[in-house]
Amino acid sequence: MNTLIASWTEKSVIQRFGLLLAIISYGLLYPGVMEPIMTLSASVSLFGLKTQMFHETRSIWETVETLHQLGYTAVAIAIITFSVVIPLTKALLIVFTWLKPSPVRWRVIAAVSKWSMADVFVVAILVAFFTAKATAELEAELLHGFYWFSAFCVLSIVSGQLLAHQQRD
DSSP states (O other): OHHHHHHHHHSOHHHHHHHHHHHHHHHHHHHHHHSEEEEEEEEEEETTEEEEEEEEEEEHHHHHHHHHHTTOHHHHHHHHIIIIIHHHHHHHHHHHHHHSOOHHHHHHHHHHHGGGGHHHHHHHHHHHHHHHSOOTTEEEEEOHHHHHHHHHHHHHHHHHHHHTGGGGO
């Protein structure tokens, strides 16, 4: 505990703020991965009657499980890597580097931070694709999980940059 307190007092205000943002961002990661991220709906109009053919709401985690069950394990692994593995690896790097600082490790954290937005980018492209192709029969709606995960990503990127701030001078 004394090491942690000593580390806190040795850091600049910018780095302390970066650590606080990192802690807040990791509080957003769990709902970002577990809460529903998107709803896709498809319906067909036949003889003046509209029938819903498909209505699916999933979280990132549920999507990974479904992709794995359907045999798309490589895609599931890629999503887990960018959504869970990289963020948790970054968290461990932050703790280790905070306690045993190294300019190289701070730069690695700043570089890893940038990869967090990959999932948000992919989901945004999917929604853009579905809504661009949308007629009355196909709809895509972003849900709160998307916003939780996006907030995690933005705060994580900012915190990584702030934590590495002193090391760039």
